[in-house]
Structure formats: C-alpha cells, structure tokens
Amino acid sequence: MSTPNQTEDQPRLLVALQDLDQMIREVEDKETSAELEAMGFSLDGVEKIREAREKICSRIKPQLLNRYQRVARNLDRTVVPVVNELCTGCFAKVPTSFRYEKGAVLTCENCGRMLYFT
C-alpha cells in the first residue's frame, strides 16, 4: 500500500477515483449492466476495478478522501471543475477569492461539491 505523495496532483486523483466509482456503480446497477451485457460486453472483472480504486485511494491525502466520501454519500458528481467562475455541479458562482491554484481542492459554498481548477 503506497502513501500519499505530497507533490502528486490531488484533483487529478480525485477525478480518477470518481471515474472508477462511476464504473463500479454502472456494473452494480442491474438495469445498466443488463443493457451492457445484452450488447455483448463482459463485466466480470469488477474486482480488478475495486483493486484499482484502493490503489488510488492510498494516494489521496486522508482529509481529502474523507471529504470525498462524505460528499459522495449525497451527490453523484462529487468532484467538479470550476469553469467560467462557476461550480459545474450546481452552476453557482464561486467567490472571487477562489483563484486558480494548481493542485487546490476547494468546496462549493452552495452545493458542497469539491472544486478544482483546470
């Protein structure tokens, strides 16, 4: 198990984690998985996806991972980018004090989602 690297891009890891969680949700959703299997796709490797998820989690700083897990309980899209000074989850304007900072993870004051700058 690796430990979080202080220089690693945390927003990038959070987005990758969210992509994996979405993949796992689709496999676990009976309707979606039935549709994919009817097309001919095999979804047998979900354990490998869970392993990849654990590896990513081990690279995320604990306080950010806790925040992610807390927000993810209530919202599908937990991590979203700031685009044109808007939270792309709820489209509320972010405060002007939110300025681009590489690697920063902020919180939307309106919906609570985790925000990052692209």
Place this chain on the structure above:
Amino acid sequence: MMPNELASYFKDSLCICDLKATSKVDALSEMVDAICTSRAIKDKGIILEMLLNRESLGSTAIAPGVAFPHGRSLAVPDLTIVFARSESGVEFDAVDKKSTHVFFLIIAPPQDRDNLYLQVLGQIVNLVRDDAARKAFARVATYEELQQLIGSQSE
C-alpha cells in the same frame, strides 16, 4: 435518439483512418491523443487510465475485428466518439483472440442527457452486427466515407 442522429456525433478531427499503434495501450493512447487535441483537454492520463481500467473489467473487442472502448469521465465535457481503423491490426485481447482493425471509442461525462451514452453505444454495436458491415468499416479511408457508411447502416 433517432437512428439518423448517430452520424452527427462523429467528427472529422476524431476520425483516424490509419491508426499506427499495434498494442492495446498504444492504440488507446493514439485515440485519446486525438481527443485531447480536438477538445483542448489537458490531462490525457485521466482518460487513458479510465479506458484501461474499463478494459480490465472485460475486453471491449467483442465483435470480430471490432472494439468498442468506452466509459464515463469528467475529463470530457460532452459525448465524444473516435472512429479509428488499423490496416495491420491491433492486439486488443479480443474475445476471438484475433487482431482488431476497427475501433469505436465512446466517452461521456458522468451525467448526460437521457443516458445518451448507452443509447449511442448500443446503436454503434448494432451497426457492425453483420459481417458485411464490419468489412465495410474496415475499408473506410476518409471521414466522408465514414459518414456515408454510418448513414446507410442507420437507415
């Protein structure tokens, strides 16, 4: 989604008629490069990693000579499709163990209108259900030919 809408999701800048790669990772990487250039996306790694993780769930090369790499990623702003064709073929862990020559790569953001992603994926899989269609896609040499073929197959 109407069947004749499908062609509108294919873009000239995301049509690769001479894929150079011969391995799975390189083929996905070449297609993701096209997305990043076309859509001005900075982080290629996130998309590539998601697609490779999706492949570990089960190979998407499910039709003879054809693969459908797909998944959802926040890295793309809307539904994005890459068509790619390889003359020499790619080792893509196909179900039939043969080389893959035709690729339809589909990526959608986590939430999209009316679950368009699954509808589009289903229509694309249906496009190549028969052997004649698969052979026709394997011969596509230009974006115009691709558009014509999708149009005729969707009718």
